[in-house]
Amino acid sequence: MRILHVGTDSFGGYGGIALYNRELIAAMASHPSVEEVVVVPRIIVGELEAIPEKVTFVTTASRGRLAYLNALRNARGRFDLVVCAHVNLLPIVRLITKHPLLMLYGIEAWKPLRDPWSNRLLRNVRGVVSISDITRERFTGWSHYAGPSLLLPNSIRAEWYGIRPKNPGLVARYHLDGNRVLMTLGRVIAAERYKGFDEVLDVLPELDDDISYLIAGGGNDVPRLKQKAAGLGIAHRVVFTGLFPEEEKADLYNLADVYVMPSRGEGFGFVFLEALACGVPVIASRLDGGREAVRLGQLGQLVDPTSPAEIRTAIQDTLSARSPKRIPEGLDYFSYGNFERRTHAIIDELAANA
Amino acid sequence: MCGIAALFSYGSAGPTVDRDEIEAITERMRARGPDAGGTWISPDARVALGARRLAIIDLTDEGTQPMTDVDGELHIVFNGEIYNYRELRARLERLGARFHSTTDTEVLLQLYRHDGAAMVELLRGMFAFVIWDPRSRRMFAARDPYGIKPLYIADDGQTFRAASTVKALLAGGRVGTALDPAGVAGFWLMGSVPEPHTIFQSIRAVEAGTSLFVDARGVHDVRRYYSIAATLARGVRDVAAAHLVQPPVLLRELITDSLRHHLIADVPVGAFLSSGIDSTALVALATEATGRPPRTVTLRFEEFRGRESDEAPLAERFARAVGSDHATRLVTRDEFEADLPKLFDAMDQPTIDGTNTWFVSKAAAERGLKVALSGLGGDELFGSYPSFRDLPRIVNATRLPLAAAAAGRLTRNPKAGAMMQYGRTWSGAYLLKRGLFLPDDLPSLMGADAAREGLERLAILDHIAATIEPDPGTPFGRVASLEASLYMRNQLLRDTDWASMAHSLEVRTPLVDATLLRQIAPLLMVEKQRCKRHFAKSPRNPLPAWLSGRKKTGFTVPLAAWAQLQPDGTSTRMRSWARLVMERWA
Numbered sequence: 001m002r003i004l005h006v007g008t009d010s011f012g013g014y015g016g017i018a019l020y021n022r023e024l025i026a027a028m029a030s031h032p033s034v035e036e037v038v039v040v041p042r043i044i045v046g047e048l049e050a051i052p053e054k055v056t057f058v059t060t061a062s063r064g065r066l067a068y069l070n071a072l073r074n075a076r077g078r079f080d081l082v083v084c085a086h087v088n089l090l091p092i093v094r095l096i097t098k099h100p101l102l103m104l105y106g107i108e109a110w111k112p113l114r115d116p117w118s119n120r121l122l123r124n125v126r127g128v129v130s131i132s133d134i135t136r137e138r139f140t141g142w143s144h145y146a147g148p149s150l151l152l153p154n155s156i157r158a159e160w161y162g163i164r165p166k167n168p169g170l171v172a173r174y175h176l177d178g179n180r181v182l183m184t185l186g187r188v189i190a191a192e193r194y195k196g197f198d199e200v201l202d203v204l205p206e207l208d209d210d211i212s213y214l215i216a217g218g219g220n221d222v223p224r225l226k227q228k229a230a231g232l233g234i235a236h237r238v239v240f241t242g243l244f245p246e247e248e249k250a251d252l253y254n255l256a257d258v259y260v261m262p263s264r265g266e267g268f269g270f271v272f273l274e275a276l277a278c279g280v281p282v283i284a285s286r287l288d289g290g291r292e293a294v295r296l297g298q299l300g301q302l303v304d305p306t307s308p309a310e311i312r313t314a315i316q317d318t319l320s321a322r323s324p325k326r327i328p329e330g331l332d333y334f335s336y337g338n339f340e341r342r343t344h345a346i347i348d349e350l351a352a353n354a
Numbered sequence: 355m356c357g358i359a360a361l362f363s364y365g366s367a368g369p370t371v372d373r374d375e376i377e378a379i380t381e382r383m384r385a386r387g388p389d390a391g392g393t394w395i396s397p398d399a400r401v402a403l404g405a406r407r408l409a410i411i412d413l414t415d416e417g418t419q420p421m422t423d424v425d426g427e428l429h430i431v432f433n434g435e436i437y438n439y440r441e442l443r444a445r446l447e448r449l450g451a452r453f454h455s456t457t458d459t460e461v462l463l464q465l466y467r468h469d470g471a472a473m474v475e476l477l478r479g480m481f482a483f484v485i486w487d488p489r490s491r492r493m494f495a496a497r498d499p500y501g502i503k504p505l506y507i508a509d510d511g512q513t514f515r516a517a518s519t520v521k522a523l524l525a526g527g528r529v530g531t532a533l534d535p536a537g538v539a540g541f542w543l544m545g546s547v548p549e550p551h552t553i554f555q556s557i558r559a560v561e562a563g564t565s566l567f568v569d570a571r572g573v574h575d576v577r578r579y580y581s582i583a584a585t586l587a588r589g590v591r592d593v594a595a596a597h598l599v600q601p602p603v604l605l606r607e608l609i610t611d612s613l614r615h616h617l618i619a620d621v622p623v624g625a626f627l628s629s630g631i632d633s634t635a636l637v638a639l640a641t642e643a644t645g646r647p648p649r650t651v652t653l654r655f656e657e658f659r660g661r662e663s664d665e666a667p668l669a670e671r672f673a674r675a676v677g678s679d680h681a682t683r684l685v686t687r688d689e690f691e692a693d694l695p696k697l698f699d700a701m702d703q704p705t706i707d708g709t710n711t712w713f714v715s716k717a718a719a720e721r722g723l724k725v726a727l728s729g730l731g732g733d734e735l736f737g738s739y740p741s742f743r744d745l746p747r748i749v750n751a752t753r754l755p756l757a758a759a760a761a762g763r764l765t766r767n768p769k770a771g772a773m774m775q776y777g778r779t780w781s782g783a784y785l786l787k788r789g790l791f792l793p794d795d796l797p798s799l800m801g802a803d804a805a806r807e808g809l810e811r812l813a814i815l816d817h818i819a820a821t822i823e824p825d826p827g828t829p830f831g832r833v834a835s836l837e838a839s840l841y842m843r844n845q846l847l848r849d850t851d852w853a854s855m856a857h858s859l860e861v862r863t864p865l866v867d868a869t870l871l872r873q874i875a876p877l878l879m880v881e882k883q884r885c886k887r888h889f890a891k892s893p894r895n896p897l898p899a900w901l902s903g904r905k906k907t908g909f910t911v912p913l914a915a916w917a918q919l920q921p922d923g924t925s926t927r928m929r930s931w932a933r934l935v936m937e938r939w940a
Binding site for chain 1: 445448449469472475476591592594595597598599600602603606607869872873875
C-alpha cells in the first residue's frame with residue numbers, strides 16, 4: 001500500500017497539528033502492508049526531525065505555492081490512500097483524488113467552511129478521522145456527513161516529559177518562590193479568546209494570596225490580559241512567560257501545581273497530556289475536546305468553563321489534596337503504541353472497505 | 355419535589371416552636387407531596403422542620419424528609435431537584451463525605467458541610483431548601499437562580515417561619531393576614547405579585563438566586579449569588595465563543611445536556627406537548643437523547659376547534675412522527691366551572707394565569723405521570739415575545755415625541771396614552787407593554803390611600819430597572835433579562851408551581867436552567883431572535899416546516915368565553931379576569 005499525506009506541516013513544523021502529523025505519518029509507515037508514505041508539506045519552518053523509515057518527505061514542496069502544486073502533480077495517481085491532513089486543503093487534494101481520507105482536529109471543522117466548494121467536496125471523502133468525538137459530532141452536525149468516521153486521539157511520548165523538581169532558574173525568573181502555581185499554556189492571541197485565560201483570572205482574586213498564575217505563551221492578547229490582571233488587583237500574581245524555547249517546556253510544566261485550562265475551543269487539548277506526563281494534576285473543560293483528553297474525568301477534573309464557582313472549587317480541591325505528583329496510569333491510553341495500533345486499525349478498515 | 359416548612363424561634367424572648375403549627379403548615383401542602391410527610395423538632399424545641407414528599411429520586415424511605423446527615427448533625431428540608439447531584443456526590447466522596455441514601459437531598463447536606471454558603475453556586479437545578487446547623491445554631495436557606503421553586507418567609511422578630519407556599523404559612527395560624535398594599539398594587543399592575551412582595555404584609559418571598567442565614571440576630575447575610583442580567587452581560591464579553599460552532603449544533607449539544615440532566619429520575623418523565631417550537635424541539639431532542647420518546651399530553655378546547663389556537667392537530671401529527679405515546683385531553687367549560695373553586699383554592703397568590711397549566715398538569719397526572727417536561731422559558735431565552743420587537747421601538751419612538759404622541763391618540767389601546775409618560779426608559783416601556791393596569795388606574799381598583807402606599811413601597815419602575823442591572827448591553831439582552839426576571843419569574847414559574855403541584859406533578863423546565871443560560875449567553879447575544887430558528891433545526895431530524903413555520907399562538911385557554919368576561923378594552927379581557935380573581939381568590 002502506498003499512502004500520500006498532503007498536509008500543511010509535519011516534520012520541521014511547530015505546534016500541535018505538526019506534531020500530530022509526524023506521529024500519524026510514522027504510525028502509517030510502520031504498518032506492515034504500507035510500502036511507502038509520501039509526505040508533501042506546505043511549510044517547513046524548523047529543523048527536520050528524523051524521518052521514519054518508508055517515508056519520503058518531499059522537502060521541495062515547501063519552497064512555494066508553485067513547488068507545492070508541482071509536487072502534488074508528480075504524485076497524482078500512484079497511491080492507494082490519500083490523506084488530506086487539513087480541511088482547508090480539500091480543493092488542492094481534489095487535484096489528485098475525489099476520495100481522500102480527511103483529518104479533522106478542532107475548530108476548523110466545527111462549522112461550515114468558508115469556501116462553498118470545499119463543503120461540496122466533503123460529500124465524497126472516503127472517510128474522516130477525527131482527533132476527538134466532539135469534533136466529529138460537531139462536524140457531522142453541520143455537514144451531515146454519513147460516511148465512515150473514525151477516532152484517532154493524540155498520543156503522548158511520556159518519556160519526553162517526566163516529574164522533575166521545580167527548576168530554580170525558572171522559579172527565580174518568574175518570582176515563584178514559595179508560591180503555589182496554576183498554569184495554562186497556549187497562544188495568547190485575541191482571535192482565540194476561548195482558551196480560558198480570562199476565566200482563571202476571574203477567580204484568582206478569590207483564591208489564597210500565595211497562588212500565582214503562570215500563562216505560558218505569547219501573543220497579541222497579552223497586553224489586554226495584563227491590564228485585566230491589574231484591574232483585578234492581581235497583577236503581582238500573574239506571570240506571562242511570552243514565547244519560550246521548546247526545551248524549556250517540560251520544566252515550565254513542572255513549575256505548576258495545577259494545570260487549568262477552562263477553554264471552549266480545544267479540539268482535543270494535547271497540553272493536558274503534556275501536563276499529566278509531568279505529573280501535574282489537570283483541570284479541563286466539559287465543553288470542548290479537553291474532556292476527552294482527560295478521558296471524561298478519569299485523568300483530571302472537569303469544569304464548566306462558564307462557571308467561576310466550578311473553576312474555583314476545582315482549583316481549591318486540587319491544591320488542598322496535597323497529593324504527591326504522579327503520572328496517572330491511565331495516561332497510557334494515549335501512548336504512542338496505542339496511537340500506532342489505532343492508526344493501523346484505521347488503515348485496515350479502509351483497506352477492507354476499499 | 356415537595357412542600358417544605360421551617361420554624362426557628364431565634365429570639366431570646368421567643369416561645370418554643372409549636373408542633374401543631376409545623377404540622378398544620380406541612381399538612382396544607384399535602385398535594386405537593388402525597389407520598390410521605392414528616393416533621394422534626396429539635397430537642398430544645400427552638401427549631402421545627404416539616405416536609406411533604408413527592409418521591410422522584412431514591413423512592414425508598416431513606417429519602418424521607420426532614421433528613422439528617424450521616425453524622426446525625428445537620429438537618430434539611432428540600433423542595434426541588436438537583437440535577438447535577440451525581441457529579442457533586444462523586445466530588446464529595448473523593449473529599450471523604452459519607453452518605454446513607456442515594457438522594458440529592460443528602461448531597462445538599464454534605465455540600466453545605468464542605469462548602470458552606472458557597473454551595474449554592476455549584477448546584478444545577480430547581481430548589482428551595484432550609485438547613486438547620488446546630489453546631490453554629492443557625493439556619494441556612496436558599497432558592498434557585500431563576501426562582502423555579504418558591505420559598506416564603508415570615509419573621510416577627512422572635513420567630514422565623516418559612517414554607518413553600520403563602521397559604522401554608524397562614525395555615526399555621528401565627529402569621530398575620532393583613533393584605534400588603536404593595537403586593538396588591540403589584541398584582542393590579544403586573545397580573546401577579548412581584549417578589550419579594552407577597553399579597554400579605556407579614557410574608558416575603560426569598561428572592562430568586564439568593565441565600566440567607568438566620569441565627570440569634572435574626573435574618574442576615576442575604577446574598578444574591580446569581581443574576582440573569584449579569585449572565586447576559588458576560589455573554590457579550592464572551593462572544594468569541596459564539597462563533598466557534600454552527601448555532602443549531604451548539605444548541606443541540608447544550609440543550610441536550612440540559613435535557614439529560616432534567617431527565618434524571620427514578621420515575622417516568624413525560625412531556626407537555628403543544629404545536630410550538632419549544633415543546634416539540636424538546637421532545638425531539640429528548641427522544642434522540644434517550645432513544646425513546648417521552649409520554650406526551652396536549653390540551654384541546656372545543657372553542658378553538660378549526661382555529662390557529664387549536665394546538666391538538668399539529669401536536670398529534672408531531673407525536674405520531676416521533677412515535678410518542680400521546681394523549682389529547684379535551685377540556686370543556688363544564689369542567690372549568692367545576693374545577694374553578696379548587697383552582698382558586700390551589701392558587702397561592704392572585705394571578706391572572708395558570709389555568710392552562712392547571713389543566714395540562716391534571717391531564718398529565720391522569721396519565722400516571724409524576725414528572726413532565728415543559729418548554730417554558732423558550733420565549734424568554736430565544737426572544738419570541740412581541741416585547742423583544744416592541745420595547746426597543748417604544749424606547750426609540752419616545753425620542754420622537756410627536757410621533758409618540760400621535761401614536762397615543764391614534765390607537766384605542768388604553769395604555770397608548772401613557773406612551774410619553776413611561777416609554778422613555780426600559781423599565782417604563784416594560785410596564786407599558788406588560789402591565790395589566792397602569793399606576794393611574796389603581797385608586798379606582800384598591801382605594802386612593804392603599805394605592806398611594808402600595809405604589810410608594812412597590813416603586814415599580816425601580817423594581818423593573820433593577821432587573822437590568824448590570825446592563826446586559828444590548829436591546830435583546832435587556833428584554834431577555836426583563837422577561838425572565840419579571841414575567842417568567844413572578845407569573846409563569848409561580849403559576850406552574852401551584853397549578854402543577856395541586857395535581858402532585860413535578861414540572862421540569864430544561865430551558866429555564868442557569869447553567870444553560872451561562873453557556874449559550876454568547877450565542878444569544880450574537881444570534882438573538884434567530885436562535886429560535888436554530889433551535890427548530892437543532893434535532894438531527896429538524897422540525898418540519900409545518901411546525902417551525904407555524905405562527906406563534908401562545909398557550910391559552912378560552913377564559914373569556916368560559917368565565918363570560920366583560921369587555922375591558924383589551925383583546926384578552928385579562929383585566930376582567932383579574933377582577934374576578936381578586937374577588938374569588940382566597
